[in-house]
Amino acid sequence: MDIAKLISPSATETLSLTELISRLQQQEAIDAILLAGSTGQETFKPYSDYDLLIVLNEMSKPPSLIITTINGYLTELYFLTASDADQIIQNPQTIEANTLHGAFVSMITKGKIVHDVSGRLAKLHQIAPQTQCDSILDHQVYAAWYSVTYNHAQNLRYFHSGDSLYWEALQCRLLYCISNCLTAYFTLRKMPWRGEKEAIRTLRKHDPDFLTQFQATIMAGGIEQQFPKYEQLVAQTLPAGMPQWPASYTVVQPQAELTPEDINQRVKLWEEWVKSPGDP
Missing domain, CATH: 1.20.120 (Four Helix Bundle (Hemerythrin (Met), subunit A))
Known part of the structure; x- marks a missing residue:
């Protein structure tokens, strides 16, 4: 693999954040844009970076994260598909804190919506209290x-x-x-x-x-x-x-679907396998 052929100079190196958002708002592929973290807020500092969450209408192979530079600032572009956003809206109780979607919901709760054609980001902001995006299971x-x-x-x-x-x-x-x-x-x-x-x-x-x-x-x-x-x-x-x-x-390796009862059952199963033939 030739890494040099997989990277490109930033097309937004000298573009202001305002102009970038204006251009993105004109793209049919983009349903919504959120400024996350300190981006667009009074807490933004000269050494801060930009964080944007972009909701995409459907495409065959959507990106998940792109790193670039906007107006000289290191920038993280997070992408959420419209179908994934709808899944969160329909099943908010399945979203856990320390997951990518949990982080997205947390971003939306605290971020600034600057584009929302379908209203998905507004809906996600409303359903955030129904998720477990701030709860550890x-x-x-x-x-x-x-x-x-x-x-x-x-x-x-x-x-x-x-x-x-x-x-x-x-x-x-x-x-x-x-x-x-x-x-x-x-x-x-x-x-x-x-x-x-x-x-x-x-x-x-x-x-x-x-x-x-x-x-x-x-x-x-x-x-x-x-x-x-x-x-x-x-x-x-x-x-x-x-x-x-x-x-x-004896300790059982964790898996998301294992309950305490499942863990104890696996330990007992192992102990049954290795016990002496004479043991009760």
């Missing part, structure tokens, strides 16, 4: 707990191995495991993830101790200094009363 909490505590259990094995190759691998693992603690912190407390800046604002206000520990962990130099801080970070990531991965336990 139990299976997402279980998945976050599984990820943080499983990785911690594996990392302990690497750290205590005394093997230089394992330690080099552990350095790689900690890059994403420490970051995972930050996102999991919110999921485990049933708070939606809405980006790093919002996470820092929330932690500064509500849990500065966790933020301090997170920053100390990422800044620590060398595995011997960093790993103990990471262990403390894992402990602070879990809410009070939530256990870490227990030693010598």
